[in-house]
Amino acid sequence: MGIFSRKDTTPQTPAAAGTDLTALTGDYSIDPAHTTIGFTARHAMVTNIKGGFQDFSGTLHLDGADPSRSTATLEIKMGSIDTGNADRDGHLKSPDFFRTDEFPTMTFRSTKAEALGGDDYRITGDLSILGVTKPVTIDLEFNGAAKDPFGNERVGFEGKAEILRSEWGLTWNATLETGGVLVSDKIKLHFDISAIKNA
Numbered sequence: 001m002g003i004f005s006r007k008d009t010t011p012q013t014p015a016a017a018g019t020d021l022t023a024l025t026g027d028y029s030i031d032p033a034h035t036t037i038g039f040t041a042r043h044a045m046v047t048n049i050k051g052g053f054q055d056f057s058g059t060l061h062l063d064g065a066d067p068s069r070s071t072a073t074l075e076i077k078m079g080s081i082d083t084g085n086a087d088r089d090g091h092l093k094s095p096d097f098f099r100t101d102e103f104p105t106m107t108f109r110s111t112k113a114e115a116l117g118g119d120d121y122r123i124t125g126d127l128s129i130l131g132v133t134k135p136v137t138i139d140l141e142f143n144g145a146a147k148d149p150f151g152n153e154r155v156g157f158e159g160k161a162e163i164l165r166s167e168w169g170l171t172w173n174a175t176l177e178t179g180g181v182l183v184s185d186k187i188k189l190h191f192d193i194s195a196i197k198n199a
Contacts, residue, residue, distance in 0.1 A: 022064030024145055024155060028195035030058035030074070031154075036192040037076065042184035044176060051083035051092075058108075060195050062155070067115045072123055074108040096172040103130050111135070119143075121157075129168040136161055138191070152196045159191035 038052035055077035063069040078100045081092050093100040110125035121140040126133045143156035164185050165171075174182040 024062055024153075024197075025064035026062060027198045028060040028062065028155060029198060030056070030060070031194045031196050032056060034194035036190075037074075038190045040188040040190070042186070044182055045178075045180040045184075049083060049088075051081060051089075053077070053080050054082055055080035058193075058195075060155075060193075067121075068113055070110075070113040070123075072108070072110040072113075072125065076106040078104055078106055097170060099130060108136070123159075127163070127168075130170070132168045134167055136163055138189070140191075154197070155195050157191070157193045157195075159189075159193065161189045163187050163189065 032055075035056075036052060037056055038050060040048050040050050043049045053076045056075060058072065058074035061069075061071045078098045079093060081089055081098070081100075083089055083092070092098055107128045108125050110123050112124040114122045114124075116122055119142045121142065122137060123140060124135060124137045127136040138159045138161045140157045140159045143158060145153070145155045147153050165187050166185050172183070176182060
């Protein structure tokens with residue numbers, strides 16, 4: 001999750017192009033208004049359904065001296081799931097899937113951070129859904145750093161991961177007459193993260 005061997009010849013604002021990238025070291029809060037946490041599932045074996053979450057919070061700690069000590073946390077309110085279809089969202093909140101009355105949150109806590117070279121990083125952590133906690137690895141790309149018009153120091157990342165929902169007990173499905181199942185086991189996760197440095 002470190003961002004400290006980045007090379008970029010593109011002209012940028014002074015905050016993004018500062019020679020001492022360790023200045024980005026510190027604690028950050030994820031900005032929900034400018035962050036997207038989404039997922040994609042295959043439906044009926046033929047098309048992709050995309051969705052996301054509207055209510056979440058999270059933190060980052062970036063360590064410029066030792067990127068491996070960078071950390072991340074995320075808490076998502078499962079009742080905020082949104083796929084653009086009220087009936088489908090209701091089914092996802094039901095006992096068939098996320099059981100949001102019983103398990104209102106999903107959490108991620110990082111356990112390892114790696115710099116892969118260039119703008120690429122990898123973070124591994126514990127993902128908890130339905131009371132089940134398993135490791136997941138997220139590949140990240142650092143998008144840059146800047147000071148916004150309100151004086152906030154921001155950093156941005158894009159991330160992606162794949163999980164098998166059955167590993168967290170999400171096993172509901174329906175068999176298709178033509179073979180296969182209604183909902184894929186593999187779920188693609190994607191993240192567009194903007195975080196503000198804490199004062």
